[in-house]
Structures are given as C-alpha cells and as structure tokens.
Amino acid sequence: MKITIVIPVYNSSRFLDKTLKAVDDQKKISNWDLELILVEDGSPDNSFEVIEKLSDHYDYIKAVKLSRNFGHQIAVKTGLSYATGDYIAIIDDDLQDPPSLLPRFFQELDNGYQVAYGVRKKRKESGAKKLAYTSFYRLLNSISDTKIPLDSGDFCVMTKNIKDKMLSLNEQNPYLRGIRAWVGYKQVGVEYERSGRIDGESGYSLKKLIKIAKDGIFSFSSLPLQVISLLGNIGLFISCVFTIFTIIRYFNNKIDVAGYTTLIIMIMFFNSILLISLGIIGEYIYRIYNEVRSRPYTIIEKTINI
Numbered sequence: 001m002k003i004t005i006v007i008p009v010y011n012s013s014r015f016l017d018k019t020l021k022a023v024d025d026q027k028k029i030s031n032w033d034l035e036l037i038l039v040e041d042g043s044p045d046n047s048f049e050v051i052e053k054l055s056d057h058y059d060y061i062k063a064v065k066l067s068r069n070f071g072h073q074i075a076v077k078t079g080l081s082y083a084t085g086d087y088i089a090i091i092d093d094d095l096q097d098p099p100s101l102l103p104r105f106f107q108e109l110d111n112g113y114q115v116a117y118g119v120r121k122k123r124k125e126s127g128a129k130k131l132a133y134t135s136f137y138r139l140l141n142s143i144s145d146t147k148i149p150l151d152s153g154d155f156c157v158m159t160k161n162i163k164d165k166m167l168s169l170n171e172q173n174p175y176l177r178g179i180r181a182w183v184g185y186k187q188v189g190v191e192y193e194r195s196g197r198i199d200g201e202s203g204y205s206l207k208k209l210i211k212i213a214k215d216g217i218f219s220f221s222s223l224p225l226q227v228i229s230l231l232g233n234i235g236l237f238i239s240c241v242f243t244i245f246t247i248i249r250y251f252n253n254k255i256d257v258a259g260y261t262t263l264i265i266m267i268m269f270f271n272s273i274l275l276i277s278l279g280i281i282g283e284y285i286y287r288i289y290n291e292v293r294s295r296p297y298t299i300i301e302k303t304i305n306i
Contacts, residue, residue: 003106004035004085005099008075012093013045019093020054020061026099027060034060038093039079042069048302055304063304070298073174076154078298080163082306089157090176096194097155105157105190114185117156117177121191153177161185172297173287224284228277235273242266 005023009016020036027034038061040048048065055061064078076090087109091097097118108116154176158166165183166176181187 001033001087002035002085003032004037004083004088005102006037006039006076006079006083006088006090007093008072008079009038009040009043009047009051009093010069010072010075011043011045011047013043013047013050015095016047016050016093017054019095020058022095023099024058026102030103035083035085036061037079037082038063039075040065041072041075042066052304061304062306064300064306065302067299067301072154073176074298076176077167077174078300081167083160083163086160087157088160088163090154092155097153097192101192102157104192108188108190109157109159112186113188114162115156115158115180115187116190117180117187118153118194119189119191120153120194147181156180170297172295174297224280228280231273231277235270238269239266 007019012019023034023036026032036058038051040051040063048063051061051063055063062082064082066075066078070078079090080088087106089102089105091099091102101118105116105118156177158180162180162183162185165185166179169179169182171179
C-alpha cells in the first residue's frame with residue numbers, strides 16, 4: 001500500500017525541517033511506502049531552497065515550486081495532481097495537523113470508507129478566530145446546496161479514486177472541502193484536537209480567508225442570488241406602502257412641498273439595493289468569466305524528483 005502525503009508550503013523555511021522529521025518518524029513507526037509531495041506556493045522566504053536541501057536527506061520527497069503565490073487551495077490541488085499513492089493525505093506544513101494522527105485516519109479507509117476527514121473538536125487559536133470559523137462553517141452548512149461537514153478543514157485522507165474524482169472538477173477557484181463533500185461516496189469524520197502552530201504566523205491573511213469563504217459560498221450555494229429577489233420584494237413592499245401613505249396624505253391635503261428628506265431616504269434605500277444586487281451578480285459573472293477563459297489554474301516554475 002503506497003501512501004502519499006501532500007503538504008502545501010508557504011513561508012515555512014524556519015520550521016520545515018521539524019515538519020519533515022515528524023513525517024519521517026511516523027513513516028518509520030508505520031512502515032509506510034511513502035511519497036511526500038511538497039508544493040511551495042510562491043513564498044517570500046527561501047522555503048524552496050530548504051526543500052532542495054531536505055530532498056537530499058529524504059529520498060521520497062517530490063517537490064513543486066509555483067511561479068507565484070496562487071493560494072492554499074490551488075497549492076493543494078497541484079499536489080493532488082502529482083499524487084500516485086493508494087491512500088492520499090493532506091496536511092498543513094505547521095504541524096497543526098500532525099502526521100502521528102494519520103494512522104487513525106488510514107484505519108478508516110481500511111474499514112471501507114473512501115474519505116476520512118478531520119473534525120476539529122478544539123483548536124488553539126484566538127477567540128475571535130474561533131468565533132469566525134465556527135460562524136462561517138455553520139452559515140455555509142445552512143445555505144449550501146451540498147452538505148459540507150461542520151468544523152472540517154482540508155486535513156483528510158482519501159483513496160486514489162476520490163482524488164481522481166476531485167481533480168475531474170477542474171475549477172479555477174476550488175473550495176476543496178466542498179468538492180470533497182460533493183463527490184460523495186462513503187465518508188467519515190474523525191474528531192481530533194487541533195494543535196497550535198509549531199512556529200511563525202499563519203499564511204492566511206484576512207484577505208485570503210475572505211476569498212476562501214467567498215469560494216465556498218459562491219461555489220456551493222445559490223442563496224446570494226435568492227437574496228437579490230428578497231431585497232427586490234422588500235423594496236417593492238416598502239414602495240407600495242409609501243405610495244399608499246402618500247395618496248392618503250394627498251387626499252387629506254397634507255402634502256408638503258419640500259419632501260426633501262423623504263426623497264433622499266428613498267433614493268438611498270433603492271440605490272443600496274441596486275448596488276448590492278449588482279455586486280452579487282457581478283461576483284457570479286466574474287466566476288463564469290474566470291471559468292470560460294480556461295487559463296491554467298497554476299504555473300509551475302521548478303520541480304524536484306518529478
């Protein structure tokens with residue numbers, strides 16, 4: 001049984017050796033026939049140089065350097081495209097999802113499941129981040145056309161069959177945990193306590209987190225489009241009520257000549273609805289445009305042992 005572990009690497013030169021040592025220690029304990037794929041996602045530091053040095057020590061390393069930072073999801077997708085193992089695992093480079101947990105997950109595949117994904121029982125992060133993650137997962141689950149498991153990230157193991165099915169969805173803005181749920185088959189969640197980062201700060205800036213959230217919502221829910229209809233109906237109701245109110249005032253000779261405040265409020269209200277609606281439609285149109293122009297989802301600058 002060949003095992004592939006995919007690790008996206010970003011700005012990890014200071015601690016990548018510790019991550020690989022943890023992988024190697026578990027490899028020896030579990031006697032894995034291992035293929036380790038490292039995808040360096042346009043880091044500002046010398047992460048790829050560190051990978052080159054580590055590849056001299058660990059002969060099972062395969063590495064890909066992307067030409068720029070394409071984002072975590074694209075880096076993982078690129079790694080999956082090179083995976084040849086029977087069982088494939090995705091973990092982060094900061095040991096928040098340690099390799100020592102993988103045997104528990106692989107056991108679920110031995111038991112007949114096609115996917116075993118991590119469910120974060122606890123996570124060692126700030127209260128604000130915990131609240132944001134928890135709220136987003138529950139919002140996405142409630143509005144998504146595909147039921148995406150709560151509190152599950154990209155940390156998972158899967159069979160080669162699932163990997164192939166996921167890659168057949170050649171999306172430009174992939175939300176991989178959503179795609180993983182969409183393909184179906186027999187899947188199981190495995191609870192674990194997520195550790196803190198081994199070192200450094202997360203490569204997920206607020207901008208990147210918002211992008212992933214948008215990818216999840218716009219790729220797996222039609223609710224934003226339904227919100228436009230709701231806003232339109234609300235606007236129609238308010239305008240009808242205001243029309244009736246104005247007619248009543250007219251017949252009671254209570255119409256003021258000025259009407260400035262009312263006019264401004266109505267203009268601002270309906271313009272706000274129009275701008276929100278155009279923004280939502282524009283988001284979908286941009287994604288359609290992004291798909292139909294068929295650009296490659298990433299550019300590979302250099303590889304090692306591939």
